[in-house]
Amino acid sequence: RYGVEPLWFACVRELTACWLFLGMGYATSPHRLKGVLHDGRSLLSIAGIAIGSILFSQVAYLEAIDWTNSATATILQSLCTVIVMAYVCVVNRRGPRRREVVGLALAIAGTYLVATGGNPAALALPPQGLAWGFGCALAAAILAIQPIKMIARWGNFAVNGLAFLISGLVLxxxxxxxxxxxxxxAFGVLLLVASVVFGTFGAYALYLQGVKEVGSVRGAMLGTMEPVMATVTSVAFLGAHFSPMDLLGFAMIIVMVFLTA
Incomplete structure (x- = not known):
């Protein structure tokens, strides 16, 4: 409706939400915020989080939405669970369990249905949308793993605030x-404010705190509620239409998340 470019949106979200995070960090644990600002090694690690987690996830997700729609982008993002599962298997030096193998098969089949609509001769999604969707999955996997140690040491708000600030400045x-x-x-500005407060500050603060509390794999599993809500709201408020093959593919990917987690 407004022709907002995804990268402009990402810049504004990051450079405004960062002050909400930093403000909450100063209000709840000022000693942590001051401490991280005087720790060069931690600041370097947070700069890595800013690029590897925040910048990548923001840009990939908004570009995927721009090329497809909210529901499809969020469903493809859920493939991050497969990447997290592979990471856990490598770190723990173990092979995948039977249910994880079944989950992987469902992920491949579900992605195939979403991408082709069941017709192997044609792509139902534009190649750019599919590529950014896979980028979303990789970014979400990195986001579920990379910041955990820093958040455990310096707190959710301080790490997020500095990472969003650095990412926003770089972008x-x-x-x-x-x-x-x-x-x-006025309505466009209202939508922008809602996206910053609820879709950026609220979403990242709650998600990363949840990952810190329950771990990367369970955090990714609980995040399965996001694609369900994205599908429902895309149909209810944005008039999106999905074929039976799309919905079957969505269901396979969601079941995959539960099996692999």
Whole structure:
């Protein structure tokens, strides 16, 4: 409706949500926020999180939505569970369990149905949408693993705030959002504010705190509620239409998440 470019949206979300995180960090545990600012090695690690987790996940997810739709992007993002499962198997030096093998087969079959609509001769999704969707999955897997140690040491708000700030500055330097300003009316500004407060600050704060509490694999499993909600709201509020093959593929990927987790 407003022609907002995904990279402009990512810049604004990151450079505004970061102050909400930092403000909450200062209000709840100022000693941690001050401590991390004086720890060079931790700041270097958080810079890595900013690029590897925050920047990658923000850009990949918004681009996937732009090329497909909210539900499809979120479903493809759920394939991160397969990547997390593979990581756990490598770290623990074990082979996949039977249910994990079944889950992997469901992931492949579900992705095939979503991508082709059941017709192997044609792509139901644009190649760019499929590529960004796989990028979402990789980014979400990194997000579920990379920040855990830093969050355990310095707290959710401090790590998120600094990572979002660094990521936003890097992306802005490359993209220069001031040269791509959209024309937003009052309702457009309201949508932007809601996305920053609930879709960025709220979502990342709750998700990463949950991952810290229950671990990467269970955190990814609980995140399965996100694609279900994305599908329902895409149909209810955005008028999206999905074929029976799309819905079957969605269901396979969601079942995969439970089996592998």
């Amino acid at each position: 802005s330097a490359v993209y220069q959002p001031w040269n791509h300003m959209p024309a937003l009316d």
